[in-house]
Amino acid sequence: MTARSQATNTQKRPKVQCSATTKQLLFNQVTPDRAFLPAQDPLLRLPPGLQAYEDALQELPKLTLGSPGFLRQTLQDLPCFDLQQLPALASCDTAQLLQQLPPACQCYTAAAGTSSSSSSSPQQSTADVLRSFPSCDAQLWRAYMVLAFLTHGFLWCDGPGVPSVLTQLLAQPFAAVSAAIGMPPVLTYATYNLMNWRRLDPAAPLELGNICCQHNFFGGMDEEWFRLIHVAIEAAAAPAIAALQPLQQAALQHDAAAMELHFAAITSALQAMQELLARMGERCDPYVYYKRVRVPMSGWRNNEALPQGLVYEGLWGNQPQQLYGETGAQSTVVHALDAALGIQHTKGWMQAYLTDMRAHMPPSHRAFLHQLEQEPSVRDAVQALAQTTTSSSSSNNNSSGSNKSSSSSSLVEAYDAAIAELERFRSQHRAFAIAYIAQWSKKEAKEVGTGGSDFVPALSAYKDATAAHKLAGSSSSSRGCPLHS
Incomplete structure (x- = not known):
């Protein structure tokens, strides 16, 4: 196939159009300013009729100081969680919600409304995923967070011994609310980080120094800081996420200059994300993280x-x-960058795990990923433009040909720069995981992360797969991998 025909094929790949309704839903829930953080600051309280659960969550760090069994008994003594207090569920048949497939079947199948690769077709369209769940209802998400924290506190924060049965008092409302918003009944990245912060000064920016966590398990600076770093990284990723769909449109139009600008925005955002992750050690001690902070996150x-x-x-x-x-791994940021930049994780176990993680993302985030995967390949467009320009310049020895060759080179360099920074972010994350988990574990490399994966080889494989996508075959960025510990 010639370079010119490659460019033509890239341009003619079928494009799935978003309806106006879908675009509005995506805009409301995945915004240019905040990306995957809530468009509005997270709700702070449920209706007064559910105050007992809010009070228990507020007291959770104190309850962990009680004698063994005290926390669980306190939670079991709560009144029944009245789902009718949530307007979105007031007219809903909660019994029908509870009759849905068990979460293990619902989440890890195509019924979750997610596609593991651009070559496979999900059973639900982007619009269907969004219409299926009232996922923008702030009270439902607040209830989901409250019940998730209390569930994981019940299981993991009350001394030795872990109950194998979740009390019906928590299990049934947690399952009902989870089903209503299309999420699994377990603590997720969305509830632990994305929905669990507030600004100290509501008029000041969403950034470190002006945010704190709404709730904790054991409490303390280390737990707060660990979570706040993630919130800040999500905020810093917003310019990159905002650039992805315009980048795909520029690729469709073969607008190399516009593509370079969008690659630059992605590169800059990834650098800002690395700078934030490098600050983890300022207030989160690796030993405290391993022994205390990470425990309640387990599934x-x-x-x-x-x-x-x-x-x-x-x-x-x-x-x-x-x-x-x-x-x-349940953060949508890196998944979105992979989807837009054309990074494929070809090993079956890698792709399977990443697909499972999508089922733990909010439906609007899954829909956003699906929409990205339906667009023409940015990577293919860069290759096609580079090859077309090179072919043109080789047949023209005038200055115009030289300019085209230079333009081709700068486009590839811009793409590779974004890939290099994504590789560096993954490398930094791997170094962080080793410093904060593996070095404290007697099993070391066989230690399983809170997400249930054998994380050291997994993170290494994701980093290596990213590096392999550089078009010019250049080495990683010469800047070091910052990790404060």
């Missing part, structure tokens, strides 16, 4: 403490369900 899949999984009392025939815990 019940690939977890020795719950080898069969967790029984949600009274649900799904009381059969144990296995769900991954909270992990940074």
Whole structure:
């Protein structure tokens, strides 16, 4: 195939159009200013009728100081969670919600409305995913966070021994709210980080120094800082996420100059993200993180403490369900960059795990990823433009040909610069994971992360796969990999 025909094929790839409704939903939930953080600051309280649950969550760090069993008994003594207090569920048949597929089946199949690669077609369209769930309802997301924190506190924060059955008092409302918003009944990155912050000064920017966590498990600076670094990284990623769809449109139009500008925005945002991650050690000690902060994030899949999984009392025939815990792999940022930049993780286990992680993302985030994957390949467009320009310049020895060759080179360099910074971010994340987890574990490289993965080889493989996508075959950025510890 000639370079020119490659360019033509890239231009003619079918484009899936978003309806006006879908575009509006995406705009409301994935915004240029905040990307995957809520467009409005997260809700601080549920309606007064659910105050007992809010009070228990507020007291959670104090309850962990009680005698063994005190925290669990306190939570079991709560009144029933009245779903009718949530307007979005007031007219909903909650019994029908609870009859949905068990979460282990619902989340890790195509029914989750997510596509693991651009070559496969999901069973639900982008618009269908968004219409299926009232995922923009702030009270539902608040209820989801409250119940997730109390559930994980019940399981992991009350001394030795982990119950294999989640009390019906928490299990049933947690399952109902989760089903209503299209999420699994387990702590996720969205509830742990994206929805769990507030600004100290509501009029000041969303950035480190002006944010704090709404809620904690054990409390303390290390836990707060760990979470706030992630919130700040999500905010810093916004310029990159805002550039992705315009980048794809520029690729469709073969506008090399516009593509370079969007690549530069992505590169700059990734550098800002690295600078923030490098600050983790300022207030989050690796040993404290390993021994205390990470414990409540654990799920019940690939977890020795719950080898069969967790029984949600009274649900799904009381059969144990296995769900991954909270992990940074559930952040949509890097998934979106992979999708737009054309990075493929070809090893089956890598792709399977990343697909599973999508089921733990809010439906609007899944829809955003799906939409990115339907667009023409940016990587193919860069290659086609470079080859077309090179072919043209070789047949013309005038100055115009030289300018075209230079333009081709700068486009490839701009693409590779973005890839290099994404590789560096993944390398930095791997170094952080080793410093904060592996070095404290007797199992070291075999230590399983809170998301249930054998994280050291996984993070190495993701980094290597990213590096392999550089078009010019250049080495990683010469800047060091900052990690404060």
